[in-house]
Amino acid sequence: MSRTLILGGGFGGLAAAHALRSMLAATDEVVLVERQPTFVMGLRKSWALVGSGDLAGGERRLDLLTGRGIEVVTGEITAIEPEAKAAVVDGRRLAGDALIVALGAARAPESVPGFGENVHNVYERSSLARAAEALRSTKGGAIAIGISSASHTCPPAPYEMAFLVNDFLRSRGVPARVEVFTPQPMSLPVVGQAGCDVLEARLSEEGIDFYPNHQALAVEPGEVVFSGGRGRFDLLLGVPPHRCPAVAASAGLTDGGPWVKVNPSTMETRFPGVYAIGDVVEIPLANKMMLPKAGVFAESQAQVAAFHIAAALTGGTANAVFNGEGYCYLEVGRGLAMEVRGDFLAAPAPAVSIGAPLASHLNEKRDFEATRLRKWFGA
Numbered sequence: 162m163s164r165t166l167i168l169g170g171g172f173g174g175l176a177a178a179h180a181l182r183s184m185l186a187a188t189d190e191v192v193l194v195e196r197q198p199t200f201v202m203g204l205r206k207s208w209a210l211v212g213s214g215d216l217a218g219g220e221r222r223l224d225l226l227t228g229r230g231i232e233v234v235t236g237e238i239t240a241i242e243p244e245a246k247a248a249v250v251d252g253r254r255l256a257g258d259a260l261i262v263a264l265g266a267a268r269a270p271e272s273v274p275g276f277g278e279n280v281h282n283v284y285e286r287s288s289l290a291r292a293a294e295a296l297r298s299t300k301g302g303a304i305a306i307g308i309s310s311a312s313h314t315c316p317p318a319p320y321e322m323a324f325l326v327n328d329f330l331r332s333r334g335v336p337a338r339v340e341v342f343t344p345q346p347m348s349l350p351v352v353g354q355a356g357c358d359v360l361e362a363r364l365s366e367e368g369i370d371f372y373p374n375h376q377a378l379a380v381e382p383g384e385v386v387f388s389g390g391r392g393r394f395d396l397l398l399g400v401p402p403h404r405c406p407a408v409a410a411s412a413g414l415t416d417g418g419p420w421v422k423v424n425p426s427t428m429e430t431r432f433p434g435v436y437a438i439g440d441v442v443e444i445p446l447a448n449k450m451m452l453p454k455a456g457v458f459a460e461s462q463a464q465v466a467a468f469h470i471a472a473a474l475t476g477g478t479a480n481a482v483f484n485g486e487g488y489c490y491l492e493v494g495r496g497l498a499m500e501v502r503g504d505f506l507a508a509p510a511p512a513v514s515i516g517a518p519l520a521s522h523l524n525e526k527r528d529f530e531a532t533r534l535r536k537w538f539g540a
Protein backbone atom coordinates (compact mmCIF):
# COMPACT_ATOMS: atom_id res chain seq x y z
CA MET A 162 0.00 0.00 0.00
CA SER A 163 1.32 3.45 -0.92
CA ARG A 164 0.21 7.06 -0.80
CA THR A 165 0.81 9.69 -3.48
CA LEU A 166 0.19 13.29 -2.56
CA ILE A 167 -0.81 15.67 -5.34
CA LEU A 168 -0.55 19.32 -4.40
CA GLY A 169 -2.99 21.40 -6.46
CA GLY A 170 -6.30 20.22 -7.90
CA GLY A 171 -6.27 22.20 -11.15
CA PHE A 172 -5.74 20.93 -14.69
CA GLY A 173 -2.50 19.08 -13.99
CA GLY A 174 -3.42 17.80 -10.54
CA LEU A 175 -6.70 16.34 -11.78
CA ALA A 176 -5.04 14.68 -14.78
CA ALA A 177 -2.35 13.22 -12.49
CA ALA A 178 -4.84 11.95 -9.93
CA HIS A 179 -6.88 10.11 -12.58
CA ALA A 180 -3.78 8.75 -14.34
CA LEU A 181 -2.43 7.36 -11.05
CA ARG A 182 -5.79 5.97 -10.04
CA SER A 183 -5.92 3.99 -13.28
CA MET A 184 -2.34 2.71 -12.87
CA LEU A 185 -2.29 1.77 -9.17
CA ALA A 186 -4.07 -0.84 -7.10
CA ALA A 187 -7.19 0.24 -5.20
CA THR A 188 -5.27 -0.07 -1.92
CA ASP A 189 -2.78 2.59 -3.04
CA GLU A 190 -3.98 6.01 -1.90
CA VAL A 191 -4.14 9.00 -4.24
CA VAL A 192 -4.64 12.21 -2.26
CA LEU A 193 -5.39 15.53 -3.95
CA VAL A 194 -4.91 18.73 -1.94
CA GLU A 195 -6.60 21.92 -3.16
CA ARG A 196 -7.72 25.18 -1.57
CA GLN A 197 -10.77 25.60 -3.83
CA PRO A 198 -13.80 23.33 -3.47
CA THR A 199 -14.46 23.39 -7.22
CA PHE A 200 -12.60 23.18 -10.54
CA VAL A 201 -13.27 25.21 -13.66
CA MET A 202 -11.11 25.26 -16.79
CA GLY A 203 -9.18 28.42 -17.67
CA LEU A 204 -10.70 28.60 -21.13
CA ARG A 205 -14.10 29.42 -19.58
CA LYS A 206 -12.73 32.82 -18.57
CA SER A 207 -12.83 34.14 -22.14
CA TRP A 208 -16.42 32.96 -22.49
CA ALA A 209 -17.46 34.40 -19.12
CA LEU A 210 -15.96 37.78 -20.03
CA VAL A 211 -18.18 38.24 -23.10
CA GLY A 212 -21.15 36.19 -21.88
CA SER A 213 -20.90 33.39 -24.46
CA GLY A 214 -20.70 30.97 -21.51
CA ASP A 215 -20.45 31.23 -17.76
CA LEU A 216 -18.01 29.79 -15.23
CA ALA A 217 -20.77 27.82 -13.49
CA GLY A 218 -21.51 25.84 -16.67
CA GLY A 219 -18.03 24.27 -16.51
CA GLU A 220 -17.59 24.21 -12.75
CA ARG A 221 -17.38 20.85 -10.97
CA ARG A 222 -17.15 19.95 -7.27
CA LEU A 223 -13.88 18.27 -6.36
CA ASP A 224 -15.58 16.11 -3.76
CA LEU A 225 -17.09 14.17 -6.69
CA LEU A 226 -13.64 12.57 -6.98
CA THR A 227 -14.09 10.73 -3.70
CA GLY A 228 -16.48 8.35 -5.42
CA ARG A 229 -13.77 7.69 -8.02
CA GLY A 230 -11.16 6.52 -5.52
CA ILE A 231 -9.35 9.84 -5.07
CA GLU A 232 -9.19 11.37 -1.60
CA VAL A 233 -9.68 15.13 -1.65
CA VAL A 234 -8.29 17.37 1.07
CA THR A 235 -9.59 20.94 0.91
CA GLY A 236 -7.19 23.42 2.45
CA GLU A 237 -4.28 25.80 2.11
CA ILE A 238 -0.83 24.28 1.58
CA THR A 239 1.48 26.39 3.72
CA ALA A 240 4.69 24.35 3.49
CA ILE A 241 6.23 21.64 1.33
CA GLU A 242 8.97 19.33 2.63
CA PRO A 243 10.36 17.75 -0.54
CA GLU A 244 12.90 15.49 1.23
CA ALA A 245 10.08 13.93 3.22
CA LYS A 246 7.54 14.06 0.34
CA ALA A 247 5.27 15.88 2.75
CA ALA A 248 3.19 19.04 2.94
CA VAL A 249 1.50 21.06 5.66
CA VAL A 250 -2.17 21.76 4.95
CA ASP A 251 -3.96 24.11 7.32
CA GLY A 252 -1.57 23.08 10.10
CA ARG A 253 -1.89 19.33 9.41
CA ARG A 254 1.16 17.46 8.07
CA LEU A 255 0.51 14.98 5.27
CA ALA A 256 3.29 12.68 4.07
CA GLY A 257 3.42 10.37 1.07
CA ASP A 258 5.61 7.90 -0.79
CA ALA A 259 5.56 10.15 -3.84
CA LEU A 260 4.68 13.80 -4.35
CA ILE A 261 3.45 15.79 -7.35
CA VAL A 262 3.54 19.58 -7.17
CA ALA A 263 0.84 21.01 -9.46
CA LEU A 264 0.26 24.40 -7.87
CA GLY A 265 -0.02 26.40 -11.09
CA ALA A 266 1.13 30.00 -11.42
CA ALA A 267 0.34 32.62 -8.78
CA ARG A 268 -0.74 36.07 -9.94
CA ALA A 269 1.08 39.14 -8.70
CA PRO A 270 -1.02 42.22 -9.62
CA GLU A 271 0.65 44.14 -6.77
CA SER A 272 3.91 44.25 -8.74
CA VAL A 273 2.38 46.79 -11.14
CA PRO A 274 1.43 49.87 -9.07
CA GLY A 275 -2.21 50.80 -9.66
CA PHE A 276 -3.15 47.46 -11.26
CA GLY A 277 -5.49 46.48 -8.42
CA GLU A 278 -7.40 49.79 -8.49
CA ASN A 279 -7.52 50.54 -12.21
CA VAL A 280 -7.48 47.23 -14.10
CA HIS A 281 -10.09 44.50 -14.43
CA ASN A 282 -8.12 41.31 -13.85
CA VAL A 283 -9.46 38.87 -16.44
CA TYR A 284 -7.36 35.92 -15.23
CA GLU A 285 -8.88 35.65 -11.76
CA ARG A 286 -12.11 33.73 -11.26
CA SER A 287 -13.15 36.13 -8.50
CA SER A 288 -12.85 39.31 -10.58
CA LEU A 289 -14.36 38.10 -13.85
CA ALA A 290 -17.97 38.97 -13.02
CA ARG A 291 -16.99 42.58 -12.38
CA ALA A 292 -14.92 42.69 -15.61
CA ALA A 293 -17.86 41.30 -17.59
CA GLU A 294 -20.20 43.86 -16.05
CA ALA A 295 -17.77 46.70 -16.89
CA LEU A 296 -17.67 45.47 -20.49
CA ARG A 297 -21.47 45.22 -20.69
CA SER A 298 -21.91 48.77 -19.41
CA THR A 299 -19.09 50.49 -21.32
CA LYS A 300 -20.01 53.38 -23.58
CA GLY A 301 -17.00 52.52 -25.76
CA GLY A 302 -13.85 54.48 -26.57
CA ALA A 303 -10.44 52.88 -26.03
CA ILE A 304 -10.86 49.33 -24.70
CA ALA A 305 -7.45 47.84 -23.93
CA ILE A 306 -6.32 44.29 -23.18
CA GLY A 307 -3.01 44.61 -21.35
CA ILE A 308 -0.40 41.89 -20.89
CA SER A 309 1.87 42.71 -17.95
CA SER A 310 4.67 40.17 -18.25
CA ALA A 311 6.31 37.83 -20.73
CA SER A 312 5.65 34.65 -18.77
CA HIS A 313 1.95 34.07 -18.19
CA THR A 314 -0.59 31.29 -18.43
CA CYS A 315 -1.96 30.59 -21.92
CA PRO A 316 -0.12 33.16 -24.08
CA PRO A 317 -2.85 33.17 -26.78
CA ALA A 318 -5.68 33.93 -24.30
CA PRO A 319 -5.32 37.76 -24.17
CA TYR A 320 -5.49 37.90 -27.99
CA GLU A 321 -8.53 35.63 -27.93
CA MET A 322 -10.12 37.98 -25.43
CA ALA A 323 -9.38 40.94 -27.72
CA PHE A 324 -11.13 39.23 -30.66
CA LEU A 325 -14.12 38.26 -28.53
CA VAL A 326 -14.41 41.69 -26.89
CA ASN A 327 -14.22 43.30 -30.33
CA ASP A 328 -17.03 41.05 -31.59
CA PHE A 329 -19.09 41.70 -28.47
CA LEU A 330 -18.86 45.48 -28.78
CA ARG A 331 -19.44 45.45 -32.54
CA SER A 332 -22.56 43.28 -32.17
CA ARG A 333 -23.94 45.80 -29.67
CA GLY A 334 -23.09 48.79 -31.83
CA VAL A 335 -20.77 50.24 -29.16
CA PRO A 336 -18.33 52.71 -30.77
CA ALA A 337 -15.03 51.33 -29.50
CA ARG A 338 -11.44 50.78 -30.54
CA VAL A 339 -9.99 47.56 -29.12
CA GLU A 340 -6.24 47.32 -28.58
CA VAL A 341 -3.75 44.86 -27.09
CA PHE A 342 -0.39 45.76 -25.58
CA THR A 343 2.42 43.44 -24.52
CA PRO A 344 6.02 43.83 -23.31
CA GLN A 345 7.01 41.19 -25.89
CA PRO A 346 8.44 42.23 -29.27
CA MET A 347 5.80 40.18 -31.10
CA SER A 348 2.41 38.67 -30.30
CA LEU A 349 3.36 35.02 -29.60
CA PRO A 350 7.16 34.69 -29.78
CA VAL A 351 7.07 30.93 -29.19
CA VAL A 352 5.21 30.29 -32.47
CA GLY A 353 7.86 32.19 -34.47
CA GLN A 354 7.59 34.99 -37.02
CA ALA A 355 5.31 33.12 -39.47
CA GLY A 356 2.77 32.29 -36.75
CA CYS A 357 2.89 35.85 -35.38
CA ASP A 358 2.32 37.21 -38.88
CA VAL A 359 -0.88 35.13 -39.15
CA LEU A 360 -2.16 36.28 -35.77
CA GLU A 361 -1.20 39.93 -36.20
CA ALA A 362 -2.76 40.03 -39.69
CA ARG A 363 -6.01 38.77 -38.21
CA LEU A 364 -5.88 41.42 -35.47
CA SER A 365 -5.38 44.04 -38.13
CA GLU A 366 -8.24 42.69 -40.32
CA GLU A 367 -10.55 42.94 -37.33
CA GLY A 368 -9.44 46.53 -36.68
CA ILE A 369 -7.70 45.67 -33.40
CA ASP A 370 -4.60 47.76 -32.67
CA PHE A 371 -1.53 45.85 -31.53
CA TYR A 372 1.24 47.44 -29.44
CA PRO A 373 4.33 45.23 -28.92
CA ASN A 374 7.26 46.35 -26.72
CA HIS A 375 4.86 48.06 -24.30
CA GLN A 376 5.77 47.26 -20.72
CA ALA A 377 3.26 48.69 -18.24
CA LEU A 378 5.20 50.25 -15.36
CA ALA A 379 2.13 51.56 -13.55
CA VAL A 380 -1.55 52.15 -14.11
CA GLU A 381 -3.33 55.35 -13.16
CA PRO A 382 -7.02 56.17 -13.58
CA GLY A 383 -7.58 56.15 -17.36
CA GLU A 384 -3.87 55.90 -18.21
CA VAL A 385 -1.13 53.29 -18.45
CA VAL A 386 2.43 54.44 -17.80
CA PHE A 387 4.86 52.77 -20.23
CA SER A 388 8.63 53.27 -20.27
CA GLY A 389 8.29 55.34 -23.46
CA GLY A 390 5.14 57.35 -22.68
CA ARG A 391 1.53 57.03 -21.64
CA GLY A 392 -1.53 55.35 -23.12
CA ARG A 393 -5.12 56.44 -22.46
CA PHE A 394 -7.93 53.94 -21.96
CA ASP A 395 -11.63 53.93 -21.15
CA LEU A 396 -11.63 50.32 -19.98
CA LEU A 397 -8.55 48.23 -19.22
CA LEU A 398 -8.82 44.45 -19.04
CA GLY A 399 -5.52 43.07 -17.82
CA VAL A 400 -3.42 39.97 -17.38
CA PRO A 401 -1.39 40.46 -14.17
CA PRO A 402 2.25 39.43 -13.80
CA HIS A 403 2.65 35.77 -12.84
CA ARG A 404 5.10 34.20 -10.39
CA CYS A 405 5.87 30.85 -8.86
CA PRO A 406 3.73 30.18 -5.75
CA ALA A 407 5.79 31.22 -2.70
CA VAL A 408 5.22 27.86 -0.99
CA ALA A 409 7.00 26.05 -3.86
CA ALA A 410 9.85 28.57 -4.06
CA SER A 411 10.51 28.50 -0.31
CA ALA A 412 10.69 24.70 -0.41
CA GLY A 413 13.79 24.94 -2.59
CA LEU A 414 12.03 23.55 -5.66
CA THR A 415 13.02 26.45 -7.91
CA ASP A 416 16.70 25.95 -7.21
CA GLY A 417 17.28 29.71 -7.43
CA GLY A 418 15.28 30.22 -10.65
CA PRO A 419 11.89 31.87 -11.11
CA TRP A 420 9.89 28.62 -11.53
CA VAL A 421 10.19 25.01 -10.36
CA LYS A 422 12.99 23.13 -12.11
CA VAL A 423 12.46 19.59 -13.35
CA ASN A 424 14.07 17.01 -15.55
CA PRO A 425 12.11 17.95 -18.70
CA SER A 426 11.84 14.31 -19.79
CA THR A 427 10.46 12.81 -16.57
CA MET A 428 9.16 15.89 -14.70
CA GLU A 429 11.10 14.82 -11.59
CA THR A 430 12.56 17.62 -9.51
CA ARG A 431 16.03 17.40 -7.97
CA PHE A 432 14.34 15.62 -5.03
CA PRO A 433 13.87 11.90 -5.85
CA GLY A 434 10.21 10.91 -5.99
CA VAL A 435 9.06 14.55 -6.12
CA TYR A 436 7.60 15.60 -9.45
CA ALA A 437 6.29 18.97 -10.65
CA ILE A 438 3.97 19.59 -13.59
CA GLY A 439 2.05 22.35 -15.35
CA ASP A 440 2.27 26.09 -14.96
CA VAL A 441 4.49 25.90 -11.86
CA VAL A 442 7.43 24.53 -13.88
CA GLU A 443 9.71 26.13 -16.40
CA ILE A 444 10.92 24.04 -19.34
CA PRO A 445 13.49 25.66 -21.63
CA LEU A 446 13.08 25.10 -25.37
CA ALA A 447 15.82 24.60 -27.95
CA ASN A 448 15.74 28.31 -28.87
CA LYS A 449 16.06 29.40 -25.19
CA MET A 450 12.40 30.40 -24.96
CA MET A 451 10.21 28.70 -22.36
CA LEU A 452 7.46 26.14 -22.90
CA PRO A 453 4.12 27.99 -22.83
CA LYS A 454 2.00 27.46 -19.75
CA ALA A 455 -1.03 25.49 -20.96
CA GLY A 456 -3.44 22.90 -19.65
CA VAL A 457 -2.64 20.55 -22.48
CA PHE A 458 0.99 20.39 -21.31
CA ALA A 459 0.00 20.08 -17.63
CA GLU A 460 -2.05 17.08 -18.69
CA SER A 461 0.64 15.30 -20.72
CA GLN A 462 3.24 16.02 -18.03
CA ALA A 463 0.83 14.55 -15.45
CA GLN A 464 0.68 11.36 -17.48
CA VAL A 465 4.48 11.14 -17.63
CA ALA A 466 4.91 11.79 -13.88
CA ALA A 467 2.19 9.23 -13.09
CA PHE A 468 3.95 6.54 -15.16
CA HIS A 469 7.22 7.13 -13.31
CA ILE A 470 5.57 7.15 -9.89
CA ALA A 471 3.52 4.04 -10.61
CA ALA A 472 6.64 2.23 -11.86
CA ALA A 473 8.64 3.22 -8.76
CA LEU A 474 5.85 2.19 -6.40
CA THR A 475 5.30 -1.18 -8.08
CA GLY A 476 8.98 -1.96 -8.60
CA GLY A 477 8.84 -1.57 -12.39
CA THR A 478 10.53 0.76 -14.83
CA ALA A 479 8.98 3.54 -16.89
CA ASN A 480 10.24 4.95 -20.15
CA ALA A 481 7.52 7.63 -20.54
CA VAL A 482 8.98 10.91 -21.71
CA PHE A 483 7.36 14.36 -22.07
CA ASN A 484 7.37 15.00 -25.83
CA GLY A 485 6.39 18.68 -25.96
CA GLU A 486 3.57 18.20 -28.45
CA GLY A 487 0.64 20.47 -27.83
CA TYR A 488 -2.27 22.35 -29.31
CA CYS A 489 -4.98 24.84 -28.46
CA TYR A 490 -7.85 26.63 -30.15
CA LEU A 491 -7.55 30.40 -30.35
CA GLU A 492 -10.94 32.00 -30.89
CA VAL A 493 -10.83 34.89 -33.31
CA GLY A 494 -14.45 36.03 -33.17
CA ARG A 495 -17.27 35.57 -35.72
CA GLY A 496 -17.73 32.00 -34.39
CA LEU A 497 -14.29 30.89 -35.63
CA ALA A 498 -11.13 29.55 -34.01
CA MET A 499 -7.59 28.95 -35.23
CA GLU A 500 -5.71 25.82 -34.23
CA VAL A 501 -2.24 26.39 -32.77
CA ARG A 502 -0.43 23.06 -32.94
CA GLY A 503 3.08 21.73 -32.98
CA ASP A 504 6.17 20.21 -31.47
CA PHE A 505 7.42 22.72 -28.92
CA LEU A 506 10.58 20.75 -28.13
CA ALA A 507 11.72 20.65 -31.77
CA ALA A 508 15.27 21.90 -32.51
CA PRO A 509 16.54 24.42 -33.32
CA ALA A 510 13.16 26.05 -32.59
CA PRO A 511 9.56 24.98 -31.87
CA ALA A 512 7.79 23.72 -35.00
CA VAL A 513 4.39 25.28 -34.42
CA SER A 514 1.79 26.45 -36.91
CA ILE A 515 -1.39 28.49 -36.70
CA GLY A 516 -4.11 27.24 -39.03
CA ALA A 517 -6.95 29.02 -40.82
CA PRO A 518 -9.95 30.17 -38.77
CA LEU A 519 -12.68 27.50 -38.86
CA ALA A 520 -16.02 27.05 -37.13
CA SER A 521 -15.15 23.38 -36.55
CA HIS A 522 -12.24 24.36 -34.30
CA LEU A 523 -14.65 26.13 -31.98
CA ASN A 524 -16.57 22.87 -31.66
CA GLU A 525 -13.31 21.04 -30.99
CA LYS A 526 -12.55 23.54 -28.23
CA ARG A 527 -15.92 22.92 -26.57
CA ASP A 528 -15.26 19.20 -26.92
CA PHE A 529 -11.79 19.66 -25.33
CA GLU A 530 -13.51 20.85 -22.16
CA ALA A 531 -16.46 18.43 -22.28
CA THR A 532 -14.38 15.26 -22.70
CA ARG A 533 -12.16 16.14 -19.75
CA LEU A 534 -15.03 17.09 -17.46
CA ARG A 535 -16.68 13.76 -18.32
CA LYS A 536 -13.49 11.82 -17.74
CA TRP A 537 -12.60 13.56 -14.48
CA PHE A 538 -16.03 14.12 -12.93
CA GLY A 539 -18.34 11.82 -14.84
CA ALA A 540 -20.58 14.58 -16.19
Ligand SMILES: Cc1cc2nc3c(=O)[nH]c(=O)nc-3n(C[C@H](O)[C@H](O)[C@H](O)COP(=O)(O)OP(=O)(O)OC[C@H]3O[C@@H](n4cnc5c(N)ncnc54)[C@H](O)[C@@H]3O)c2cc1C
Nearest residue numbers: 169171172173196203204238264265315439440455456457
Ligand atom coordinates in the same frame (compact mmCIF):
# COMPACT_ATOMS: atom_id res chain seq x y z
C1 LIG B 1 -8.23 32.67 -20.19
C2 LIG B 1 -7.49 31.36 -20.23
C3 LIG B 1 -7.70 30.49 -21.29
C4 LIG B 1 -7.02 29.27 -21.33
N1 LIG B 1 -7.26 28.42 -22.38
C5 LIG B 1 -6.57 27.25 -22.45
C6 LIG B 1 -6.80 26.34 -23.54
O1 LIG B 1 -7.63 26.58 -24.43
N2 LIG B 1 -6.05 25.20 -23.58
C7 LIG B 1 -5.13 24.90 -22.62
O2 LIG B 1 -4.50 23.84 -22.71
N3 LIG B 1 -4.90 25.75 -21.58
C8 LIG B 1 -5.59 26.90 -21.48
N4 LIG B 1 -5.36 27.76 -20.43
C9 LIG B 1 -4.25 27.48 -19.50
C10 LIG B 1 -4.61 26.49 -18.42
O3 LIG B 1 -5.76 26.92 -17.71
C11 LIG B 1 -3.44 26.37 -17.45
O4 LIG B 1 -2.25 26.22 -18.16
C12 LIG B 1 -3.66 25.17 -16.56
O5 LIG B 1 -4.76 25.40 -15.71
C13 LIG B 1 -2.41 24.85 -15.75
O6 LIG B 1 -2.67 23.73 -14.95
P1 LIG B 1 -1.95 23.59 -13.54
O7 LIG B 1 -2.49 22.34 -12.94
O8 LIG B 1 -0.49 23.76 -13.70
O9 LIG B 1 -2.43 24.87 -12.72
P2 LIG B 1 -3.90 25.24 -12.26
O10 LIG B 1 -4.93 24.66 -13.16
O11 LIG B 1 -3.89 26.72 -12.08
O12 LIG B 1 -4.06 24.52 -10.85
C14 LIG B 1 -3.27 24.89 -9.74
C15 LIG B 1 -4.13 24.68 -8.51
O13 LIG B 1 -3.35 24.77 -7.34
C16 LIG B 1 -4.11 25.41 -6.35
N5 LIG B 1 -3.22 26.00 -5.35
C17 LIG B 1 -2.21 26.88 -5.59
N6 LIG B 1 -1.58 27.18 -4.44
C18 LIG B 1 -2.21 26.49 -3.46
C19 LIG B 1 -2.01 26.39 -2.05
N7 LIG B 1 -1.03 27.05 -1.41
N8 LIG B 1 -2.85 25.59 -1.34
C20 LIG B 1 -3.83 24.89 -1.95
N9 LIG B 1 -4.06 24.94 -3.29
C21 LIG B 1 -3.26 25.73 -4.03
C22 LIG B 1 -4.92 26.45 -7.09
O14 LIG B 1 -6.08 26.83 -6.38
C23 LIG B 1 -5.22 25.73 -8.40
O15 LIG B 1 -6.49 25.10 -8.40
C24 LIG B 1 -6.09 28.94 -20.32
C25 LIG B 1 -5.90 29.82 -19.24
C26 LIG B 1 -6.59 31.01 -19.19
C27 LIG B 1 -6.37 31.93 -18.02
